[in-house]
Amino acid sequence: MHGRVKVRTSEEEKARKEKERNEKLKIFKHAMQKIQIKRKECTLDKELLELTGNVLSSNPDIYTLWNIRRDILQLFKKSNDNIEEMSQVYNAELHLTEYCLKINPKSYCAWHQREWVLLTRDDPDWQKELELCNTYLKLDERNFHTWDYRRFVVSQCKPSLKDEFDYTTEKLMDNFSNYSAWHYRSKMLVELYPDRKGGRPIEDSHHKHELKMVQNAAFTDPDDTSAWFYQRWLLGAVKTTIDLVNYTVTPTKNTFAFSKHVDKNYVSAKTKLLINNCVVNGEWVSCTGNCYDVLWIFQHSTPITKKINIKVEYEIDNGQKQIIQGVECKEMFYIGKNQIKFERNYSEAVIEELKDQLESCRQLLNLEPDSKWTMLTTTIFLHCIDAKAYHTEAIQNLQKLKVIDKLRAGYYDDLIAKWCIEKQLCSDYENADLALKFSFPSPVSSLPYLQYYSYCDSVDLSNQQLTSNIFPSLIVLQHCKKLSLENNNLTTMKNFPDLDLVELNLLGNEKLDRNEIELFTKKYNFNIIY
Amino acid sequence: MSFTTKDVVLKEDRPKTLLLQKHSDYLASYGLNKDDYEYCMTEYLRMSGIYWSLTAMELMGQSSRMPKEDIIEFITQCQDSESGGISASIGHDPHILYTLSAVQVLAMYDRLDAVDIEGIVRYIVSLQQEDGSFYGDKWGEIDTRFSFCAVMCLSLLQRLDAIDINKTVEFVLSCMNFDGGFGSKPGSESHAGLIYCCVGTLSICKRMDALHADELAWWLCERQLPSGGLNGRPEKLPDLCYSWWVMSSLSMLNRIHWVDKKSLEEFILACQDNETGGFSDRPGDITDPFHTLFGLAGLSLLGNTSIKPVNPTYCMPQETIDRLKLKPQILQI
Numbered sequence: 001m002h003g004r005v006k007v008r009t010s011e012e013e014k015a016r017k018e019k020e021r022n023e024k025l026k027i028f029k030h031a032m033q034k035i036q037i038k039r040k041e042c043t044l045d046k047e048l049l050e051l052t053g054n055v056l057s058s059n060p061d062i063y064t065l066w067n068i069r070r071d072i073l074q075l076f077k078k079s080n081d082n083i084e085e086m087s088q089v090y091n092a093e094l095h096l097t098e099y100c101l102k103i104n105p106k107s108y109c110a111w112h113q114r115e116w117v118l119l120t121r122d123d124p125d126w127q128k129e130l131e132l133c134n135t136y137l138k139l140d141e142r143n144f145h146t147w148d149y150r151r152f153v154v155s156q157c158k159p160s161l162k163d164e165f166d167y168t169t170e171k172l173m174d175n176f177s178n179y180s181a182w183h184y185r186s187k188m189l190v191e192l193y194p195d196r197k198g199g200r201p202i203e204d205s206h207h208k209h210e211l212k213m214v215q216n217a218a219f220t221d222p223d224d225t226s227a228w229f230y231q232r233w234l235l236g237a238v239k240t241t242i243d244l245v246n247y248t249v250t251p252t253k254n255t256f257a258f259s260k261h262v263d264k265n266y267v268s269a270k271t272k273l274l275i276n277n278c279v280v281n282g283e284w285v286s287c288t289g290n291c292y293d294v295l296w297i298f299q300h301s302t303p304i305t306k307k308i309n310i311k312v313e314y315e316i317d318n319g320q321k322q323i324i325q326g327v328e329c330k331e332m333f334y335i336g337k338n339q340i341k342f343e344r345n346y347s348e349a350v351i352e353e354l355k356d357q358l359e360s361c362r363q364l365l366n367l368e369p370d371s372k373w374t375m376l377t378t379t380i381f382l383h384c385i386d387a388k389a390y391h392t393e394a395i396q397n398l399q400k401l402k403v404i405d406k407l408r409a410g411y412y413d414d415l416i417a418k419w420c421i422e423k424q425l426c427s428d429y430e431n432a433d434l435a436l437k438f439s440f441p442s443p444v445s446s447l448p449y450l451q452y453y454s455y456c457d458s459v460d461l462s463n464q465q466l467t468s469n470i471f472p473s474l475i476v477l478q479h480c481k482k483l484s485l486e487n488n489n490l491t492t493m494k495n496f497p498d499l500d501l502v503e504l505n506l507l508g509n510e511k512l513d514r515n516e517i518e519l520f521t522k523k524y525n526f527n528i529i530y
Numbered sequence: 531m532s533f534t535t536k537d538v539v540l541k542e543d544r545p546k547t548l549l550l551q552k553h554s555d556y557l558a559s560y561g562l563n564k565d566d567y568e569y570c571m572t573e574y575l576r577m578s579g580i581y582w583s584l585t586a587m588e589l590m591g592q593s594s595r596m597p598k599e600d601i602i603e604f605i606t607q608c609q610d611s612e613s614g615g616i617s618a619s620i621g622h623d624p625h626i627l628y629t630l631s632a633v634q635v636l637a638m639y640d641r642l643d644a645v646d647i648e649g650i651v652r653y654i655v656s657l658q659q660e661d662g663s664f665y666g667d668k669w670g671e672i673d674t675r676f677s678f679c680a681v682m683c684l685s686l687l688q689r690l691d692a693i694d695i696n697k698t699v700e701f702v703l704s705c706m707n708f709d710g711g712f713g714s715k716p717g718s719e720s721h722a723g724l725i726y727c728c729v730g731t732l733s734i735c736k737r738m739d740a741l742h743a744d745e746l747a748w749w750l751c752e753r754q755l756p757s758g759g760l761n762g763r764p765e766k767l768p769d770l771c772y773s774w775w776v777m778s779s780l781s782m783l784n785r786i787h788w789v790d791k792k793s794l795e796e797f798i799l800a801c802q803d804n805e806t807g808g809f810s811d812r813p814g815d816i817t818d819p820f821h822t823l824f825g826l827a828g829l830s831l832l833g834n835t836s837i838k839p840v841n842p843t844y845c846m847p848q849e850t851i852d853r854l855k856l857k858p859q860i861l862q863i
Contacts, residue, residue, distance in 0.1 A: 001818040002769065002811050006803070021567045029570065036621050062574040064622040067669060112671045142763070144719050151717045179764040183719045186708035223535065225752065225764050233708040236745070261739035290859075292739040407754050410787035411747075418744075445787070446863045469784060473862040 031055050035068070044072045053096055060100035060107040069093070070116060083122065090121040098132075105136070111145050115152055126157030141171060142180050151184075161192055176217035179226040186233060198347070201237045208353045210234055215357055219364065222373050231377065235354075235384055238344045244271060244314040248455040248479050249326060249334040251305075253500075254282075254298040255478050256312075257451040259340075261292040272313040275302055287475055294451040295476045310334040329432055333479075335455045337429050342422045344384055354385050372405045383419065391423055395441070410445075417444035425452050436460060451476040462486035462505070471495045485509065493520040506530040536767050537755040538812055544800035548829065548836060549807065550590055553822055556807030557583045558595040560819055576619040577608060577628035579819055581635050586823040588638055588847045589830060589838045602644050605632045613656070614649025615667070625667045626657060630679040637686045638850050651689050654680050661704075662697030663715075673714045674705050678727035681734045682844060685856060690734070699737045702728045710745030722753060722762040726775040733782045733843045733858040743783050743861055750776050751788035758793030759812075769811045770801045770821050773828035774845070781831055781842035784863045791832050798825050798832075 009017070031051055038048045049072050052065040073089065080086055094117055100110040118124045133150040136143065154164060168185040171178055193206040202210070211234055217227035243259040256271060264284050273280045282300030286293035310326030326334040346354070358381040365374045379397040382390035398416050402409045420440045428436070429452075436453045437460040438444060445465040453459065454476045466488040475497040477483065483501055487508035493516055506512060507529055514530075521528045560583060561569050572579060580601055587593040608617045608628070615624025616632040629650060636642045657665040657680065664676035677698055684690045705712045705728060711720025712728035725746070732738050753760040753776050759768025760776045773794060780786045800813040801821065808817030809825030823845075830840040839848040843858035851858070 001816055001820070004810075004816045006810075006814060006816050025565070025567050025570055032621075059571065059574075063625065063667075064574065064617075067623050067667075070669060108671070108673075112669070116669065142765070144713070144721060144763075148714065148718050177765055180719050183707060183709075187717055229709050229749065229752075229764065232745075288862075290736060290739070292737065407756075407758075407790040407793065408751050408788060410785075410789070411751050414785070414788070448863070470863060472860075 028055065028059075035065070039068060044068075044075050048072060056096065057099055058103065060104050060110045063109050066109050066113050069113070073117075073120070077120075087121070087123055090117050093117050101136075105140060105143055106145055108145070111149055114149070118153075118156070124156070126153055129153045130157065130159070137171070141175065141178050144180065147180050147184065161188055164188060165192055172213075172217065176220055177224040177226050179229070182226055182230040186230065190237075199239050200345075200347070201239070202234075204347050204349050207234065207237070207347075207350050211350070211353050211357065215360070218373065218377070219360070222364070222368070222371050225373070228373050228377065232380065235380060236344070238346060241317045242266075243316070243338060243340070244312070244322075244324065245338050245340055245452050246455050247273075247312055247324070247326070247336045249273070249304060249310050249336075250479065251303070251332050253478060254300070255287070255454050256296045256298060257454045257476070258294050258296070261294055262296075263292050264296075267296045270315040271296075273298060273300070274309075274311050274313060275304075276309050287478065288472075295454055295478065297478070304332055304334070306332055308334075310336070312336055314338075327432065329434055333434075333457075335432075335434075337455075340425060340429050340452070342426070343387060346384070351385065354381055357381060358385060370404055372401065375401055375404060387419065388423065388426070391419070394419065399442075413442070413444075414446050414448075416440075416442060417446055418448045420444070421447075421449055425449060428453075434458065438464065446470065447473055450474070454478055456480055458482040460484045461488070462508075464488055466490065468492045468494065471497060474499065492516060496520070501526040503527045503529065535755065536761075536765060537757050538759065538768060540757055540796065540800045540813060544813055545802040545804045546796070546799055548799065548834065549802050549804060550836060552802075552804065552807030553809070553826070554587065554590055554592040554595060554807075556817065557587055557819060557822065558592075573619050574622060575628075577605070577616065577631040577635075578618070580604075581631035582819040582823040584635055584638060585846060586819065586826050588850075589823075589826050589840060591838060593638070598639060601635060602639065602641055605636060606644055608632065609645050609649065611646070611649070613668070614646060614651070614653035616645070616650070623667065624653065626654065626664065626676050626679045626683075627666065629653060630683045633683045633686050634844075634846060637854065638846060640853070642687065647687055647689075651684065651687060651692050654684055655692050658693050658698070662694060662699070662701035664698075674702055674712060674724055674731070675714065675727050677702055678731045681731050685734050685858075686844075686854065688854075695735050699732065699735050699740065702731050703740055706742070709749045710742040710747075711749055720749065720763070722750065722760070722772050722775040722779070725750070726779050729779045729782050730843050730858075733860070736859045738782065738859045738861040741783070741861070743785070747780060747783045747785040747788055750780055750783075751785070754789045754794065758790065758795075758797035760789070760794065760797075767812065768797065770798060770809055770828070771811065771824045773798055774824035774831075777828055777831045778842040778845065782858075782860055784861045786831065795829065795832050795834075798828050801825055 031054060035048065035051050049069060052068050056062065056065050073093065076089055077086055094114060097110045097114040100107055118129065130153050133146055133153060136146040165188045168181045171181040189210065190201050193203040194201065195203040214227050214231045214234060218231060242262060245257050245259050247256045267284050280300045280302045282298050285297045285299060287295035287297055312324045314322045314324060316322050324336040324338050326336040329335050361374055361378040361381060365378055368374060375397055379394050382394045395416055398412045402412045434456055435458040436456045443464040447470055450473055457479055459477055459480045462484045466485065468490050472495055477499060480499060481502040484505040486505045490509040491511045504526060506517060517530050584593060584596050587596055607620055610617065610624040613624050616629040617624045618628040636644055663672045664680045665672060666676045680693060681690065681698060684692055704716045705718065707713065707720045709720050711725050713719050713721055714724050732740060753772060755761060755768050757768055760772040761768050762772045762775065777786060780788060801809045803810060803817045806817055809821040810817045811821055826837055827840045827845055830837040831842060841848045841851040844851055
């Protein structure tokens with residue numbers, strides 16, 4: 001029951017209402033009984049059509065009654081060759097659905113019946129249906145049933161895509177706060193204006209045009225959230241690729257880390273391990289046992305010894321082959337690191353537009369320093385334009401957002417962690433260190449990109465705010481020998497992954513139960529400090 | 531500026547503690563009077579009504595107050611021997627929505643043997659289409675809700691192998707939008723209820739990796755309004771049932787900490803009716819079993835220990851999911 005306010009009424013009023021309801025109920029029950037009997041007798045006639053129609057007029061969600069009507073209409077169609085007569089029957093049915101939609105504009109059943117009629121009759125008038133959508137969307141511009149129905153009608157009568165795109169412009173000019181229209185627009189934008197040459201989702205000049213339009217909308221009413229989501233999407237609508245980020249080859253274990261989840265077919269088709277220039281055959285197994293994974297283990301029988309030449313041939317998205325040379329970081333421990341980057345590939349023209357908009361945002365922020373959306377957008381622009389150069393300012397802004405928009409403090413915390421880890425990864429991938437240690441101004445509570453550190457033999461995650469929730473993610477630390485989780489918020493050792501550790505530090509996790517740790521230590525033969 | 535955020539204001543005299551006994555009494559007496567107007571008018575969704583009430587009672591540890599044997603007998607009478615599907619009530623037609631509700635109820639009662647399981651499997655298989663989508667019944671309505679019903683139902687019956695899982699996943703992914711969310715079919719606008727269905731489908735099919743988790747979870751946490759309540763789409767009023775659709779999705783995404791738990795809890799508690807018992811969509815509205823379940827389940831996700839742990843994928847007690855040895859996927863962070 002949605003949106004029915006409880007009202008206090010007098011006893012007299014209550015009694016009157018009760019009597020009214022009893023009357024209604026009697027009629028309802030009688031009708032339903034009659035319908036059931038006729039259906040059992042297979043008397044699918046005009047009377048049954050009328051009976052079901054009467055009940056549906058006030059209860060459009062009784063799905064079985066619509067089923068009965070479809071049975072009747074199908075029977076009519078079979079036994080009636082007169083197109084005009086059938087046309088009238090179908091018109092009456094459409095009329096009933098319209099009546100029902102006035103009672104309940106969100107009735108799934110009534111909308112579906114309308115679709116069914118249009119698809120069943122021989123003479124559907126799609127133009128009329130499109131006009132009906134226009135009318136209904138004037139009454140309620142956010143009714144997703146009407147929008148869905150519009151897409152159905154459009155799929156049948158196929159007006160030009162541009163017309164529909166212009167329709168969303170028109171709706172948005174009426175009212176920018178129309179998320180449904182922004183949504184519909186996003187679907188058509190990538191179909192109408194893809195950038196086939198550059199492989200970007202949206203062609204440059206249109207990307208710029210949309211960014212301008214959405215900024216105009218967002219600045220009209222900074223507290224209306226609709227446009228901001230569309231803007232965030234536009235900023236993220238860039239070409240993305242899957243990369244092999246690193247691999248580690250040791251006598252006991254070979255692992256390959258990817259920037260995204262990939263399946264076995266992908267890994268085996270794109271990745272070749274070469275030892276002394278000979279391709280090695282073997283079996284790919286995912287690290288977690290899932291079909292899609294970010295870390296893959298390669299099992300083979302070629303011995304790994306000192307001073308051999310290890311390299312990996314990886315086919316990137318455009319079909320080109322990449323050679324990643326392995327380095328023997330310590331004895332019989334070979335690592336190949338790819339070049340990594342997290343910046344988005346905007347075109348020059350879009351970057352210029354973003355810089356302009358950043359300037360406007362900063363001006364607006366000067367006027368309203370506590371405006372959440374202006375602050376967030378400024379921060380996203382900074383990150384998109386030059387994450388490295390603006391890192392400190394962006395993180396400071398996110399810290400402020402934790403105060404301005406405190407309901408979502410957890411989100412900002414994780415975003416801070418993500419951007420800090422991205423920055424650290426870029427420098428960690430330029431040196432040969434096998435140890436990982438996070439020491440950011442604020443502790444992290446999540447571990448994005450952990451597979452990028454799968455080659456590390458020493459992982460220091462001390463003094464963070466990690467909970468036992470992160471345990472399953474640690475499975476990617478396949479080469480880690482020394483793991484420190486000192487001074488975190490661990491509460492249980494349940495779901496701790498099967499790792500080949502030498503030492504595990506659990507000191508300073510006050511909520512961990514000592515008995516549980518003792519049981520845990522009995523299960524494993526590595527040194528556990530607690 | 532003309533824009534105002536759509537929200538409600540919580541009153542000072544609102545309920546601030548959990549009224550468990552009242553909710554249990556409310557659900558126990560719901561439907562005792564078979565001539566009650568509301569009860570009769572909702573016959574077309576009776577099977578789901580039973581699922582909402584029983585699950586709520588289970589979460590409160592009060593399911594013994596429900597007429598178990600009558601319910602099981604009712605379910606067996608609602609199975610259609612021809613198609614194998616189950617209807618909302620006697621005299622109504624089978625539909626995947628009510629087939630799922632019936633299977634959930636029987637799973638909680640550990641009485642799946644009471645119905646023709648092969649019949650149900652046959653029915654669900656018959657509804658899958660070439661593109662991986664599912665009809666709700668033989669009349670051809672397509673919706674991602676039905677995809678979720680299909681995989682949830684079959685997994686409870688340990689028969690997920692009966693359908694084409696890859697295609698099921700592919701169809702659900704074809705409904706993903708610019709904001710990372712999902713709608714009811716390809717092209718449909720994102721909606722928290724349908725996001726729950728799609729994320730739940732991927733959780734059961736163990737393909738959570740296919741989500742754009744950060745974008746989606748951000749959109750979901752932006753559903754929280756100053757009152758603490760959650761809405762289902764941008765610029766809409768808060769509604770208690772979204773405490774479930776949004777929070778369960780965030781749980782599966784392992785990002786429940788992206789909303790403010792304390793103010794959400796206050797909003798949920800404010801939706802209780804301290805006279806009649808039960809929860810409503812918003813403070814001051816009329817209560818019903820649907821919102822009563824989602825209020826309790828939401829509080830359970832927030833860690834309220836006087837309610838049993840609920841499984842975020844199945845919206846059933848965790849103990850039932852454990853007993854059936856089901857392991858729906860939670861995204862790793």
